[in-house]
Amino acid sequence: MTGRDIISISDLSIEEIFEIFGAAERLSKAVTGRGIDLLKGRVLASLFFEPSTRTRLSFESAMAKLGGTSISISDPASSSLSKGETLADTIKIIDSYSDVIVIRHPKDGAAKLASRFAEHPVINAGDGAGQHPTQTLLDLFTMWKEKKEISGLNVGIVGDLRYGRTVHSLAIALVRMGANLFLISPEELAMPSHLLRAISVESSPKISNSLERIIPNLDVVYATRIQKERFPDEAEYLKVADSYKINAKLLSKGKEDVIVMHPLPRVNEIDSEVDSTKYAKYFDQAKNGVPVRMAILSKILGEEY
Numbered sequence: 135m136t137g138r139d140i141i142s143i144s145d146l147s148i149e150e151i152f153e154i155f156g157a158a159e160r161l162s163k164a165v166t167g168r169g170i171d172l173l174k175g176r177v178l179a180s181l182f183f184e185p186s187t188r189t190r191l192s193f194e195s196a197m198a199k200l201g202g203t204s205i206s207i208s209d210p211a212s213s214s215l216s217k218g219e220t221l222a223d224t225i226k227i228i229d230s231y232s233d234v235i236v237i238r239h240p241k242d243g244a245a246k247l248a249s250r251f252a253e254h255p256v257i258n259a260g261d262g263a264g265q266h267p268t269q270t271l272l273d274l275f276t277m278w279k280e281k282k283e284i285s286g287l288n289v290g291i292v293g294d295l296r297y298g299r300t301v302h303s304l305a306i307a308l309v310r311m312g313a314n315l316f317l318i319s320p321e322e323l324a325m326p327s328h329l330l331r332a333i334s335v336e337s338s339p340k341i342s343n344s345l346e347r348i349i350p351n352l353d354v355v356y357a358t359r360i361q362k363e364r365f366p367d368e369a370e371y372l373k374v375a376d377s378y379k380i381n382a383k384l385l386s387k388g389k390e391d392v393i394v395m396h397p398l399p400r401v402n403e404i405d406s407e408v409d410s411t412k413y414a415k416y417f418d419q420a421k422n423g424v425p426v427r428m429a430i431l432s433k434i435l436g437e438e439y
């Protein structure tokens with residue numbers, strides 16, 4: 135994987151995904167306490183044109199634990215982009231200061247474009263309503279740790295399947311890995327048809343607008359935030375804003391060992407009463423962001439562990 139860009143989850147084979155899981159487990163044991171020097175002297179550049187808490191900080195924490203450093207533009211208004219510099223020029227310069235670039239941008243395809251101007255690897259940390267492949271890796275890692283196997287799992291993805299980039303990458307990976315997919319959303323927020331066609335080649339997802347009807351089948355409920363910022367019009371957002379609310383009563387209708395995941399941030403789609411139940415795995419999921427990103431960085435920077 136040395137030197138590889140990670141723009142889409144399809145850039146990785148199933149074998150490589152499992153290699154990342156193995157490295158994440160080994161690295162998380164190795165760095166307890168003081169960290170290690172695997173990436174000493176290496177520099178990660180993070181370039182975030184949209185808000186982020188978990189993705190940026192877990193990449194930077196991962197780099198620090200492996201002995202490397204991070205430089206970042208988290209506020210594009212304070213960079214030369216605000217003077218009219220093109221993305222191409224900005225990327226070329228940042229590429230010359232760093233060994234790997236992590237980029238988040240509101241436009242679909244921005245990370246792919248950035249990778250054309252960079253000699254070093256580029257990691258897509260979310261491009262508009264496109265993809266978010268490293269979130270998918272930590273989502274899959276969490277399912278694999280919790281359920282021991284991904285093949286055969288019944289996974290219900292709930293909420294904004296239209297604009298949610300995390301679920302675009304996740305749905306592709308899950309069907310390739312042999313999971314059974316249940317897509318649950320209001321009609322207006324259905325999975326885009328090009329993605330639905332792509333995933334239907336491997337298996338036929340079941341489509342519904344009712345989580346209540348589907349929940350008895352599920353091993354994993356993957357909830358998402360309705361992506362308010364991507365709606366062309368606020369009235370359209372308000373129509374679907376409160377489509378799903380996961381609470382303890384609803385979960386009691388599911389399997390005894392069903393788990394609830396969410397890429398976070400949540401707004402109101404999971405009631406806080408769920409947080410202290412055995413079902414809630416979203417905080418563990420966020421925590422897994424650090425070891426999984428340590429594994430990704432060490433692999434694409436050519437330092438196996």
Ligand code: NCD
Pocket residue numbers: 188189260266269299300358359397398399
């Ligand atoms: C997600 C994103 O940015 O796509 N957040 C994340 O990276 N954990 C999900 C979201 O914003 O709803």
